[in-house]
Amino acid sequence: MCDVGGVRQNALVISIRSFWGALPREGRWLLSTVAIQTLGRGLTLPFTIIYLHEVRGFDLGLSGALMSLIAIVGLIVTGPGGTLIDRFGARKILLVGLAAMIAGCTLLAFATHPAVAAVGLILIGVNFGVSWPGFNALIAAVVKGDLRQQYFGVNFALVNLGIGVGGIIGGFYVDVDSPETFTVIFLVDAISCLIPAALLLGPLRHVRTQSVPDHGAPPVGGYREILRQPAVLWLTLLTFLAMFIGYGQMEAGFPAYARQVAEVSTQVIGFAFAVNTVVIVLLQFTVLRLITGKRRTRVMWVMALVWAASWLILGAAGLLPDSLAAAIGVLAFMGVFAFGETLLQPTVPAIYNDLASDHNRGRYNAINSAAFQGGAIAGPIAAGLLLDQGLDAVYIGVMVVGCLGIGVLSTALERRIPASANGVPTPESVSG
Template identity: 60%
Template sequence: MSTATERPKVSLRQFWADLPTPGRWLLSTVAIQTLGRGLTLPFTVIYIHEVRGISLGTAGTLLALIAVVALCVTGPGGSLTDRVGARRMLIAGTSAQLLGCTVLAFATSVPMFVVGFVLLGFNFGVSWPAFNALIASVVSGPLRQQYFGVNFALVNLGIGLGGVIGGLFVDVREPMTFTLIFLADAVSMLVPLGLLLGPLRSVSGRAERSADTPTVGYLDLLRRPPVLWLTFITFLCTFIGYGQIESGFPAFSRQVGEVSTQVIGFAFAINTLVIVALQFTVLKAVTGRRRTRGLLVMVVLWVLSWLILSAAGIGPAVLAAVAVVTFMGVFGLGEIFMQIAIPAITNDMADDHVRGRANAVNAGAFQGGAILGPIVSGFLLQHDLSGVFIVAMVGGLVVMAGAIVVLERHLTPTENGVTAG
């Protein structure tokens, strides 16, 4: 990796001291508000298929519906973020999430799941660009990359703890246990709502526009080669990564590896432990170096993780459990590199008055991958094509590596994290 002449020093104490007050508020409650998400994330596909008796293929399509709705509202959501402010959009999205989780808690049929997932999709579609824009509006320079990294660690801490609790609590023979974790997810949304309506009520997350500020649309953004390549990379990251963590990974682990829900919950805990324990180590290693090189490290780690998971289907039960848990550990290490690089590149390329739309483009790519991911994994695993599933994941990562190399050629040193912004 290339370095700048002077790389900024990274420490948790200095980072916290440098944060403005709104940034501290945002970070202080992240783990708590994501705990509810962790309770449901590893077990949603199991809930739909094994508890409510809906086919695996339909379950994958239902999960993809979240991303379809999110993709539909991401564009308008990004524009509204720039016009009315990130805080207002976050309030709308979080309220939808609360209602959607409540519906899912009592869903017993496909139409009810559709309603719940539409509400969740609305939240994901408007909240991603709004949240990143809100962060970028209160944190700038090298501190911004550090913020995205620390925020990611705290998000995973909450999700991981939720996964452990959920794995110990839920039982496919007791539908009420799944109802309770979705209700807990709904209640956890009261934390960000209280934060946005209270301590952060004066932070709008909207840049002031002057009369001569040029109008920039989504097509204008996508005509920029670095934006286009980063969008493609984000799509692949989701299709191969996050689009499978909620669907392909637990389905493969249950059907091919035949592991228990407790093992899956423990795997999510290991994922969290790796991210939380190694976040600052990786952050120190990549600060001042090319972010694209970190993304290439991520590709190598993810290739290794999928090859490890493939062993879950060819050995005894103990080997399957080890493979499932190890997959999530190695995958989590790769996630750190991705979550440090992609949000930072996105926001360093964007001007303040188009930050909502720039993050919406990135969110749209994420949602696109999340649409295709569950559909592909659901189809392949329902038709006993687990080998093809693994090959597809590894092949996609090879394509991603080539795209990252091209992206690097189009980024300025500052956008790529080589010099202080």
């Protein structure tokens, strides 16, 4: 009876008050400013290509190529960044990344020449390459046990809240006929980076992500040795496919299908992204309560089925173009897809960090980041090729089959990871 009660108590830990009370002081500092930090990014994220093309007058092809520098540089930097995090600690590397972000946003605010914009976007890409593994390693060093999965989920909801609110504010504020409005939002994005920098230099200055050197311990392996572990390899493939099917379609495949096939207005697409943010913010705590103590690989299966359903809904919207039903279908797609996101984001980062040790946590999170970015780069390419050829049904079919592939990979992963990394309560956590 004691054991069952322990599991039940564990499963009910998720409420805003109990979650906040369970966090260590450093965790509260990290979480309390997430939405404010990301609000600046939300101000600029949807409008950067509009700024480059319509305000600065760069042709659309060049503007797209410039935008791709963020992802390309981020992918290049991620690997070395993970190694540096393990060697020098996440805090120092994050401060370097934030300095690059501040410089990049400031340059972009006044970029009247493509070369200046390119330098600014490269610097932003440097920050993107180190921020994911850096902050995930920092979180894992501060938050332990089941609370870690919950933290990743809540953090994801707050990131979406900040970006969503920032996007709404930016949409009302910026004006292509007033270049100074774009200058302001990029400067605000730069200033918002001072908040995490202040945390890292102040309340979080004592947090260590790297372990104390032990000269008697065997040397820690590099990326090749980590990727040779079957659990890491299967998890990385799963992450790549999830990003290819999911986030890789959000900025390219989904808007293109909604416009060209379902023939909905740009306003409907904008509302769809708002629906995405609202669903994540409203449902994340409920989802966390439901999945606590459940096998994370089984949660991924549910997520795969939810995403498959969302793509089928979008496919149905394409069968009724330029109609109210199509608009409802596009909005419904994004709502159902967002529900799947609330299942994905708490689980995958938690598995990576539960598999890692303090000696190699930066590299584990860098592998996670690289798989994410690789899928986010490959997804739009595949979408463009299929939709450009008019293969609308094939595009939806590829997305649905890919979702089922995520489920298959989850089953393969379950056989290869320890129960503790799969979210199964251990005897110690149950008795506690």
